[in-house]
Amino acid sequence: MAISLSVVLLLGIVLVVFIRGGSLKGGPAVVAVLFGFFLASTGMAPSINRFMNSIAETINQISF
Numbered sequence: 672m673a674i675s676l677s678v679v680l681l682l683g684i685v686l687v688v689f690i691r692g693g694s695l696k697g698g699p700a701v702v703a704v705l706f707g708f709f710l711a712s713t714g715m716a717p718s719i720n721r722f723m724n725s726i727a728e729t730i731n732q733i734s735f
Contacts, residue, residue, distance in 0.1 A: 678723065 686703070689695035695703075710716065 686695070686700060690697065690700050710719075
C-alpha cells in the first residue's frame with residue numbers, strides 16, 4: 672500500500688512537472704491518466720503490480 676501510494680504520488684508530481692514545463696499538453700495528460708485508470712481495472716493489473724513490487728524489493732535490497 673505504501674509503495675503504490677508513493678509511486679502514484681511520484682508519477683503525479685512528474686505529470687504536473689511535464690504539464691507545467693510544456694513537455695506535455697493537457698489533452699495527452701488526460702489521456703495518459705485515463706489510460707492508467709482503466710488499465711488498473713483490467714486483468715493485466717495484477718501482473719503490473721507484481722512487477723512493480725519486485726522492482727521495489729530489488730531496489731530495497733541494494734545496500735549502499
